[in-house]
Amino acid sequence: MDGFFRETKEKVAYRKSEGCSVAEMECSALAACAAFRSATWGMLLYTADSLADVQRYDQRHWGGSAYEYALTLCLDAVLAL
Template identity: 45%
Template sequence: MPYLLTKTWTTDAFYRETVEKVRLRKEEGCKAVEMETASFLAVARFRNVTFGQLLYGGDDVGSDVWSDREWRKHAIRERLFWLAAETCLALDAPNRC
C-alpha cells in the first residue's frame, strides 16, 4: 500500500495557514496541516492509552493551488474507508509492517 511518511503541523483554528506560516512549515519539512491530532494525542498520553491517527491530506502545502481531491464523491470516500480499514488490520497484525 503506497503511503507518504511526512511531518504535519496542527492548528486550532480555520484559515490560519498564512503564507508566512506555510513557508516556515515547508522549510521544517511539513507537507500537511490538520486540526485534530495534537488534542487526541494529548488525551491519549494523559489517559495512558495507545493512539494512532490515519490522516487524509485535505490541505496540501506542497502546492500553490488548493485541491479538493474530489473527496466529496461517494466512490472516493468508499475507497478511503477501505484503505483505512486495511491499514488498521495491517497495523494489528502480529508481524507489523
C-alpha cells in the same frame, strides 16, 4: 480548542522553519490526551484535500477512493496490538 495553549508563536515559527505549512489539529489533541491517560492510541491519517493554496484548490474527490484501504489498515493495526 487547544491551539491557544499548545501552539505558541515560537512553536509555529519553529515548525515553519522546518518546512511545515499545515497542521492536523485533532490528531495532536487526541495524542496528548492518550499520553496523559497512558492509553494505547493511534490514528491513521491520509490527505483528502488541502486549503494551503486556495487559488489552486483541487478537490480530488475528498479521498473517497481510499476509504476501504484506510479501514483495512486500521483493522490490521488493531489486530496487531
